[in-house]
Amino acid sequence: MERRGGNWSTVTVLWLVLIELVLSPCMAEEEVVMNTKLETSDLRWTVYPHTDSEWEEMSGLDDEGTSVRTYQLCPGDSSTSHWLRSRLIPRRTASVLYVEIRFTMMECSSLPFNSHRSCKETFNLHYYQTDTDEATNTHPAWMENPYTKVDTVAADFLLRRGGERKSNVKTLRISRLTKRGVYLAFQAQGVCMALLAVRVYFKKCPTLTRSFSRFPETVPHTLVEGAQGECVDNAVTPPGELARPPSMLCGEDGQWVGQPATACACRPGYEATDTDLRCKACPVGQYKAGPGVGGCVLCPTNSNTLVTGSSYCLCRPGYHRADSDPTHTPCTRPPSAPRSIVTQINDTMVTLEWSEPLERGGRGDLTYSVGCVRCGASPQRACLPCEEGVSYRPSQHGLSQRRVVIRGLLPHTTYTFTVQSENGVSQLSLSEPSVERVNITTSRDVPAPVSGIRRTKASENSLTLQWNSLQNTHYTVLEYQLRYCPKDGPESGQWQYVTSVVSSVVVSNLQRSTSYQVQVRARTMAGYSNFSPASTFTTLPDKVEAHSQLMVTGVLVAMGILLLITAVIIAGYCYCKHMCVKDIEMNDQNGQYLMRQTGMKVYIDPFTYEDPNEAVRDFAKEIDVSFVKIEEVIGAGEFGEVCRGRLKVPGKKENYVAIKTLKGGYTDKQRRDFLSEASIMGQFQSVGQFQHPNIIHLEGVITASCPVMILTEFMENGALDSFLRLNDGQFTPIQLVGMLRGIASGMKYLSEMSYVHRDLAARNILVNSNLVCKVSDFGLSRFLQENSSDPTYTSSLGGKIPIRWTAPEAIAFRKFTSASDAWSYGIVMWEVMSFGERPYWDMSNQDVINAIEQDYRLPPPPECPSSLHSLMLDCWQKERAARPRFANVVSALDRLIRNPASLKITQPDGPGYIVSPLLLHLSSTCQSMLQ
Template sequence: FFYFTLQWEIGQRAVNGSLLYNYYICNVEGREQDNWLRTTFIQRHPTASRVFVELRFVVRDCNSFNADSLTCKETFNLYVSEADADIGTAFRKGQFRKVTTIAPDEISSLGEMKMNIETKVVDNLSHKGFYLAFQDIGACVAIYSVRVYYKTCPATVKSLAMFPETVAGGENQALREVAGSCVSNAVSEDQPRIYCTTDGEWVVPVSQCQCSPGFEAMNDACQECQPGFFKPSVSSETCKLCPENTQPSGPGAISCTCKEGFYRALEDPETAACSGLPSAPQSLVATTAQMSIGRLQLSWKPSADTGGRSDIRYTVVCERCDGRACQPCGEKVRFDPSNTDLKETRVTVSELEPHLNYTFTVEARSGVSQFSNKRATSSINPPKVTAMHLVDSSSTSLSLQWSVSHLSKPVATRYELMFRKKEIANGKVTTYTVLVLEKNSVQISDLSPSTVYLFKVQALSPEGNPGSYSLEQEFSTLPQGEQSENDSLIELFFFYRRRNSHTRQGPEDTYFSSSDQLKPLKTYVDPHTYEDPNMAVLKFASEIHPSHVTKQKVIGAGEFGEVYRGILKVPGRKETAVAIKTLKPGYTEKQRQDFLSEASIMGQFSHQNIIRLEGVVTKFKHAMIVTEYMENGALDKYLKDHDGEMSSFQLVGMLRGIAAGMKYLSDMSYVHRDLAARNILVNSNLECKVSDFGLSRVLEDDPEGTYTTSGGKIPIRWTAPEAIAYRKFTSASDVWSFGIVMWEVMAFGERPYWDMSNHEVMKAINEAFRLPAPMDCPSAVYQLMLQCWLQDRSKRPRFGDIVSIIDKLLKSPDSLKTIADFDPRVSIRLPSTSGSDGSPFRSVAEWLESIKMSQYSENFSIAGIVGMEQVLQMKSEDIRNIGVRLPGHLKRIAYSILGLKDQTSTLI
């Protein structure tokens, strides 16, 4: 429908049997023609800034007129006027802007119609609607149709990512970026993106979705693996056939369970075939050499059945029998090269006593032997402790020894000793100290004089299975100044040897100080030493009935499932807000064990700066770990959300809490391995607590106290160079990580090493590069960071030293006023006057994005600052006037401009 002014008229004409209506005008003889034809109000799609106008029209050839004084034209003009509402019939030429002049390709002579089709673009539309108008200035023209449309990129699926129908951009946005989402059962590390061109075509897809475990890509979708197939991880691979010795899987399987009697070792991938247990060694023979007394050689043939594995190792057990009972040979008997972890099928035994009967047993083990109670020799149940007696005593120490019941075939045994003072303080029984020992004797020092202590002990199997406790017995230290009859009491040291691939707790972890004196401390017990992880959970965590737990809201996603905020209401206790970690459906038994092992670790800790375990739910279908609720969530996100809002004193106070928590863990001989701001939680009082013990392990018992991993991911940006290079972790490597956490805190959650790749980070550290001081970082705090990052780990401060240093800073706030030197081009990773590709910034928006301040793009635009030349002229007051209020953001933008100016002057 059209409104027309002046001389335009409605006509009709038959063409090929069809009646066509048109608007026409033909005032070729009049002078100064100005005739307008306007459309009705056309609603604009909110995101369509460009529309296309297709015209079908006829223009008559001026030569077809006979008059001599014609002012005939052969073109007419297209105009547009924008509005937010329909103005009806009101018409003012001044409201319209010219789009283009329309000239026909075909000129019609008298009696002959040649239809023209022209398509013109109307760009930069921004109001709710618009009008089109056609101006005639003296042509003979007829308009038959006007079609107005915009272009879209159709809804599509590319690389398993779905993208919605999108209106194409205009000349100011030639490529419109569109975010998509992965199809069902697919995930992507980064959100999928693609670009829509002005012609309505999709180009340059960014990122890629991959099918989740148990699904494979097929026909732009992720479909379940067929029965008998599996896929263990997020990848673009297809499902694989279940390997040998596994049970047929159901649809959508992420792994194939081993058949009964077959197993996978901890280091075996899920794609590996399952292995059986090795059979017993064959043909054990003992031979003695002439002229050799107390010495013989044992040899045997390998196991006939290796169970499909190549990691077969042999262990030799020696028993000495006197006709009535057998007992272990003891340490006097020597084995060359060893009696455990033997690859060869022979061993030399020496230091044997004459006139005694010796029995030797050889056991074959492989990487899967630990998963079965079946052995080629004897039972693995620990012996029973039968008696405990006092060997010697002084005013500050007690030396004890105990006996065990003899078994027909002995096994290597460890012991768990518990003791406490008999006295009752403030109406409460003193807590037990727990020691894990390698021998059936111990000397305990640093006790109180004239004090009665209660002791009980239990034996542990090599796999960590506990026996029953002995009866609790009392032993007393001597009064102050009195000495035992044995003046030359020998101080006992215990050395722990690796038994299997799990880490074990040794007494030098329990007792170690700079003076090498034994003193009782609460020590951490690795739950991986328990063959049955449920035993560790029962020992260190309280069981909660699921009816006492109410889930309220999902607050995150953990490695094994969702994390909820909820309420714990145990009868007789006050209702408590808690965080609830859940185990997602379809879990494997190994995933359940790994899930619960974190609770076994957390349950051993009790410190105000360590996340507190409330309890676990293990006896019901849906396993849960319940911890205290931290209202402000992860520290890195909290700092980013409050950039510049806290003083240095407050930040250092938060660091003090983290250091105190890590000192507690270090004192328990415990290495965290994944200390980072993302793994620190913050409560409503801004108190920081160490959490996430998924990568943590206990210190291994070797002279350097290190833990060597057999694989797995390492958080490069937070990890000490020796831990990256040799996969060895110590409390000193945790100190390095704490230095990175200090930097994160003082930089309000900035990413360490910015956008450098992991390879670039490792190369830079090895070349002695260290993170520069963040903005406004106190010099004393930065110097402590540098101490944590010393290449020689023995020179780094210990966590006890760090707590002392931070306490001194907090007691003297003036010490935080001296600010470390700051280079904005390095300290906030400014790309100077160029973007990531080295070319100059093309816009203010691109510059703001490079310094992570994109939220202020509109502020700059409204203020009329649209070019980098204008940015370089800005001062701090100008930045504040456009609406940047947060001190941290104000400084970041100001320092960036400073860096831009400095780089520009250098280029000049």
């Protein structure tokens, strides 16, 4: 770097200052626990041998000319080890210490001939941990054990007689410190050397503010997941993080690593400054509604803030927001009154029409309500609400159009009608409603009530009624309206209405032997008359009640026959399962099997299609790519990335989905293999209208654009094995059995579909937010990799799958059936009850195969109920025909769930096979039916 006039250039100095400001928060800090350069008195370290050791403490000068205390050694006998031990050095809170040694060393060739033959131009550094200052001349023993060797130190520069005098500096690391302090021990090996200075220190991460999170000065610890910090002022953790404080990893080198977990964000009413270090309040007139990214914005129309740091804006006087209005919408006010009401009177019917108000209040949800009061002839008489018989068409309240027809008014009566305009904030306003009034008076009389109601015919479910025609009325009767209900119906208001243009009507769809109340009224141009007094009529009983009894008897006989047929079918089913175990499953070339069916839906291998695209069209729904929004990448699959996103199909609710993508540059075979999983999953979507709750749901595929995608439901808690490890010990046995029951139910459905999974493991079970477990991973067929010292199953793309979950016959003969899936299910049970422990621990795959051939089976996990381990052993029967069906497994788990006390027995089972009592019960039931 160039110097001008003996000084650094101005640009250089500015750059250095800038670099220091940027890097200083990230630079590691050191805390010294011992430094011999700072000692002003004797070090008084211990030497060995105690009598003739040639280590000598003395004062000297360091490279800077400062007086320091040093230890020097130049042994006469180079074959003897010479030890030098420090006093106890406290480690404080550090688990790693660094030892910086400044020393000089003379080359062995400079020593007398007899001495340099066994001389070594190195020395060893040892340390000894202890909680007390317990060292003596004889304790600990002067040897590598109990001392722990750190390293052998060699000099980069050796002193020669008459040569340049130059010192060496070495820094060594001591880790895994757990006790209160350590002793350092130097073991010289016959060489002349001098310890000029020894400095012991540890590194720590400095105080740091990042991503609106503040972290204190932190000492790194190898076993600590992260340092806990706090949000800066006016910052909070985002919602959905369970109020966890921010945390960040402090590396062993004293450097902060990565970004904070659960990063903070500016709270509502505050926005970030130019950096992510501070949140500043929104000024008056601006607001910020939610936490997180984004800045303050101006208040909406007709609103303002009174103080800084506001998360919403108050409406100005006279303006309001409805409860359903978001905070970013302008404030509005009620509309003005309707204008120019026009009336049209037709005897006792009135039509009202009006004009829109001049001011809508800034809203689009304008509606109208009509009020009606009846006033007396003299001004002294008060007005009363209109009677119940008055009707409004289309309605009285919530009108969107500006016209209403009012019927059922009294003749020669004065009415006052009001029309009120309303919008979403009218109820919030304290001002008078926006109302326009009009007074009208009706004219001629309405018809008199109907009389003479009588029954002319009756049956078990109908009544034929007739009444007297109206006479001496000013208008022609337009229609009659009859209402009826069971005799106890008027109290509940369940009237039924029938209209007729003549004075008779047939009322049908009635109940037999039931009494009905009936009322009739007439309608003319003057309106409706009042309803007639109630009359009661009764339907007839059935002509032959014996006919009903015969029908009941026939139904009972039919039910009995149906039960008998069901029992025969069940017995035949058990017999078939008993006699046809060995030939019910046959492997096809892809490892699936065909099942001798009786009309049930059976899985179809998509690879049997000549055109694989046809299988996708048959079994998977094509989704428009515009309906999908990808939010983040959550993993990597065999074919490409796995993402989380949202699916919004028009007319349906938006929901989260998992998206598997096919990476670019694929071949036709890779595309076919990728979409085959969708062709398989699409066949498991429903049985009739039933969606199985324990099979992962396929939303659809996107094949018309790039990249090609498969969309499935999103499972919030991910794979079962990692979820259990993350929540080790957090679930009760009954909860774990509930998870196992869900997996077994899904596998029962697949086996009934004649589908063999072949890779059933906890890693291929997904868990949603309600702890519902669903079977997934319906990928490619797999073949056994041969000529390998560690046999594994391999997909057609070469991805290895461990064989710890695979049945013996599948390993030896590639015999994949529902029985081999049952073996895998037993391993899944063991994984669940051990909270995600790896099956067979660290045994190699070949060791696992050998152990299973010698009848070794996994022992029960800690605190595993004996009944569950017995069920595992049933699944691990060597003979596949002896393993339980998934239907039996579901029944067995249901019995355990109904009897939680059985899950409290956790004594470990003995060696060998143990048959589950629950499965014995199921087997005996089936056998008894066969007999």
